[in-house]
Amino acid sequence: MYKFIGIDVSKQTFDVYSLSKEAKPLIICLDNNKRGFAKLIKTYEKDGVYVMEATGPYYVQLATYLYKRGIKVSVVNPLIIRRYAQMRLIRAKTDKKDAQTIFEYASQNSLKLWKPDSQEVINMQQILTAIELLNKQITATGNQLKSFKSSGNADNMIKNSLGKIIKKLKFEKLNLEKRLNEIIDEHFTETRDLLKTIPGIGPKAIAVLIAITNNFQKFIHYKQLIAYVGLSPRIYSSGTSIKGKGHICKMGKSQVRKQMYLSAWSAKFHNKACIELYERLKNKNKNERVIKIAIANKLLKQAFAIVNNKQIYNSSYVSKLNVA
DSSP states (O other): OOSEEEEEEOSSEEEEEEEOTTOOEEEEEEESSHHHHHHHHHHHOSSSEEEEEOOTTTTHHHHHHHHHTTOEEEEEOHHHHHHHHHHTTOOOOOHHHHHHHHHHHHHHSOOOOOOOOOHHHHHHHHHHHHHHHHHHHHHHHHHHHHHHHHTSOOOHHHHHHHHHHHHHHHHHHHHHHHHHHHHHHHHOHHHHHHHTTSTTOOHHHHHHHHHHHTTTTSOSSHHHHHHHHTOOEEOOEETTTEEOOOEEOOOSOHHHHHHHHHHHHHHHHHOHHHHHHHHHHHHTTOOHHHHHHHHHHHHHHHHHHHHHHTOOOOTTOOOOSOOO
């Protein structure tokens, strides 16, 4: 019987560490494919909790495979494991040692069980990532075209070729945006209709919020959402001698932060609570970036409250969520 099984996942293989009831370690390395997954279950059985880090896309297939077979899975933020290793003064950095560290963390801390996002949300996440990539390609190609034109002697064939590429990229982006809206229309109309009542939250922000929260089922408190996005304030202060500047803790998704910054710019003109927040912070001589972060946080809190309470936006509404 193995209560916890620590797994360090890489692209091609994954290392596993656990202790039996008799405190005997069992360490193996398996291929990151279905054959390896089956051998993992056969070796450690189904009763324990399989714990791994959220290492890019590499853990998803294994975690999903285990979940579909009724096995308990926990996926931990890699930063948490890194900090735990530092606290324990663990200097060795190997896949086997990482698996052991994950096991030790699981043995000493409470874990939240993992479940996969819905297929519709996964599709949305992939579409949003593809759109972001297309935006970068459009910008890069457009800048190169402008550079050639500004030289005054650009070859017509090159200009036409780059122009066609930009046109094609924009066409593909339009198709992806259309598909994104279709998914929302088919599966998330209630959430969309609630979120669209919030001044400052547009169609792109709605899609992003649904995608990263698994339709607001991933988090039980708005602070968890703010931390996940990476907009949590980080205070740097100790005693009387250390008084550093506060920063946001960028552990979240840069793409989501970017979208929330854009929404914050609109909200400071149209959202009553955000307007009041802007004026209050402006009177305290806070800079625009700090104010924008505060407004983005306010929007996330509003979105979380409105969807969970299933009430449309009300400018005089006071959230009943625990704000402690």
